[in-house]
Amino acid sequence: MSKARKRKKFLVALAFILPFFILYTIFTIWPVLQGFYVSLHKWGLMGKQKFIGFDNYAKFLTDKNFWGALKNTAIFAAITTPMLVVMAMLLAMLANRGTKMKKGLRIIYYLPSVLSVSVASFIAKYTFTPYTGLMNGVLHSLGILPASKELQWLQDPKLVWISISAMTVWWTIGFSMFLYLSALQDISADIYEAAALDGATKRQQFFSIVLPLLKPTTWLITLLQMIACFKVFGQIYMITGGGPASSTRPMIQYIYENAFEKNNMGYAAAMSYVLFGILLILSLGQQILQRRGED
Amino acid sequence: MKQKKTMGHWALNIVSILLAVIFIAPILWALAVSLQHEGKQIKSVVDWFTPPYTLSNYPDIILNSSVPTWLINSLVIAVVVTVLTVVFSSMAAYAIAKLHFKGSSMFFLYFLLGLMVPGEATIVPLFITVNQMNLIDSYAGMILPSIAGSMNLIIMVTFFKGIPNELLEAVEIDGGGAATTFFKIVMPLSKPIIATVSIFSFVGSWNNYLWPLLCAMSSKLFTLPVGIPTFAGTYTVDYVKPLTASMVASLPMIIIYIVFEKQIVAGMMSGAVKG
The missing domain is CATH 1.10.3720.10 (MetI-like)
Structure with missing residues (x-):
């Protein structure tokens, strides 16, 4: 190929790449570097104030609110991840049975996932409100909760995690259910038949055939859910505002409050790198898992 | 393989439907509430779902908000x-x-x-x-x-x-x-x-x-x-x-x-x- 043609080819390729390259560099890569620069400064909404080295990093190591937010995020991940995995598998199996309601069940189980985060949060918030909300109302009607008693779903520190976790599973489980459904549909009917011929009971089929074959999907959902948990902000911010008494405040909310309410962007940027590190490890795990699944 | 209509089959049907009801209930409730007159006295949860209904909340939101x-x-x-x-x-x-x-x-x-x-x-x-x-x-x-x-x-x-x-x-x-x-x-x-x-x-x-x-x-x-x-x-x-x-x-x-x-x-x- 002549030099001129090579040059032309390169310029054409560049023209195709450039629009995305520019956006990607400015809005995805540059903030990672800029964030580090910001984290070395006292930095307010109006801009740079002064260079303070690694003081922002030293500060969060002894900030009990930072550790509290990290703990809350970890609690949230520890509760919702197993809940979501087990429920998603159950829903997928129920919606995969050869009944007439199959299609209806799939649509209904996924329906909450269609709601925007704020709608889902407000429906949940009102559902969990005492006296007039749906949850206590139903419990009263069924006689589970005495008429004189109201459960404070969002104020009681013991109940609040249950409420938020239940809402999150309700709102986000649809996608994981479909991941399990597509994995279940990849299991050939022959395998079940062969197992049945060998005299395996339904229970044995589940534990020695279905569960092992679903293992890659289970890992994928577990990691995706843990990633989602460390990114949690919207629903908690709107339902409890991080309360009662900061007991549900997640990492991103604490970063948000420092940057935009306490005017301390340098500190917020420094804390962001902890979140970055956690998410990096989790998403590396996810990448490795998916690459392995493709081969 | 033909599925036998056993007790287990019906139990699973009931669980499927029960879960579907739980999943859709908050959405249906929100819909029912949106059809109520503002300021209605709510004595039990059933009151949210009972008539009289009204559609007047919708034009109000669509035109005035x-x-x-x-x-x-x-x-x-x-x-x-x-x-x-x-x-x-x-x-x-x-x-x-x-x-x-x-x-x-x-x-x-x-x-x-x-x-x-x-x-x-x-x-x-x-x-x-x-x-x-x-x-x-x-x-x-x-x-x-x-x-x-x-x-x-x-x-x-x-x-x-x-x-x-x-x-x-x-x-x-x-x-x-x-x-x-x-x-x-x-x-x-x-x-x-x-x-x-x-x-x-x-x-x-x-x-x-x-x-x-x-x-x-x-x-x-x-x-x-x-x-x-x-x-x-x-x-x-x-x-x-x-x-x-x-x-x-x-x-x-x-x-x-x-x-x-x-x-x-x-x-x-x-x-x-x-x-």
């Missing part, structure tokens, strides 16, 4: 984000996968880095960057960062690599350039992957909360996720108006989902496996 503006903002931003994501990502992906030029693997590695950058962890410097560009409180500021992720590009590179080179060379021999090949051959062959990328971009933008919360300052630029809480916050006791607003905000998506369920799920799943 900002909810329709936010709905339109959400839709317009989601559509623009989707179109630009498809166009820019597929152009770059095509160059990397099919225009064998010097440095293409360097570009690919550079774009792979982006998969490791969680947007949530760079939100503070992103705000500073966008602010320095004077794009805070503008549509451009809300849209551009949403099309800068490299996930879709990587999915597309994988897909484009599967298109046989012979097909593209035939066009080149006929005198067509890279642009002709791209629009006439590559794009039409890539409908499935474009559908997948579109669904992810649209849903991602539709549900984006943190960035519009920071970027949109004036109420006329709010998207639904940002607007709904400010609207609901003005009603502390009565849920009728906030839940009517929630329904106005959700019904378009619910209807689109129910009508196109099959296509949406197929698109989502092929992306999830390929991604």
Whole structure:
């Protein structure tokens, strides 16, 4: 190929790449570097104030609110991840049975996932409100909760995690259910038949055939859910505002409050790198898992 | 294998239906509340579901509140984000996968880095960057960062690599350039992957909360996720108006989902496996 043609080819390729390259560099890569620069400064909404080295990093190591937010995020991940995995598998199996309601069940189980985060949060918030909300109302009607008693779903520190976790599973489980459904549909009917011929009971089929074959999907959902948990902000911010008494405040909310309410962007940027590190490890795990699944 | 209609079969049917009721109950409740007169006395949960009904809350929200503006903002931003994501990502992906030029693997590695950058962890410097560009409180500021992720590009590179080179060379021999090949051959062959990328971009933008919360300052630029809480916050006791607003905000998506369920799920799943 002549030099001129090579040059032309390169310029054409560049023209195709450039629009995305520019956006990607400015809005995805540059903030990672800029964030580090910001984290070395006292930095307010109006801009740079002064260079303070690694003081922002030293500060969060002894900030009990930072550790509290990290703990809350970890609690949230520890509760919702197993809940979501087990429920998603159950829903997928129920919606995969050869009944007439199959299609209806799939649509209904996924329906909450269609709601925007704020709608889902407000429906949940009102559902969990005492006296007039749906949850206590139903419990009263069924006689589970005495008429004189109201459960404070969002104020009681013991109940609040249950409420938020239940809402999150309700709102986000649809996608994981479909991941399990597509994995279940990849299991050939022959395998079940062969197992049945060998005299395996339904229970044995589940534990020695279905569960092992679903293992890659289970890992994928577990990691995706843990990633989602460390990114949690919207629903908690709107339902409890991080309360009662900061007991549900997640990492991103604490970063948000420092940057935009306490005017301390340098500190917020420094804390962001902890979140970055956690998410990096989790998403590396996810990448490795998916690459392995493709081969 | 024929399933025997045993006790177990019926028990599982009942569990399926019970779970379906639990999943749909909050949505039906919100719908029922939106059909009630404001200020109705609620003695038990049943009262939320009983007549008299009224539709009057709906015109009130649609005509006298900002909810329709936010709905339109959400839709317009989601559509623009989707179109630009498809166009820019597929152009770059095509160059990397099919225009064998010097440095293409360097570009690919550079774009792979982006998969490791969680947007949530760079939100503070992103705000500073966008602010320095004077794009805070503008549509451009809300849209551009949403099309800068490299996930879709990587999915597309994988897909484009599967298109046989012979097909593209035939066009080149006929005198067509890279642009002709791209629009006439590559794009039409890539409908499935474009559908997948579109669904992810649209849903991602539709549900984006943190960035519009920071970027949109004036109420006329709010998207639904940002607007709904400010609207609901003005009603502390009565849920009728906030839940009517929630329904106005959700019904378009619910209807689109129910009508196109099959296509949406197929698109989502092929992306999830390929991604």
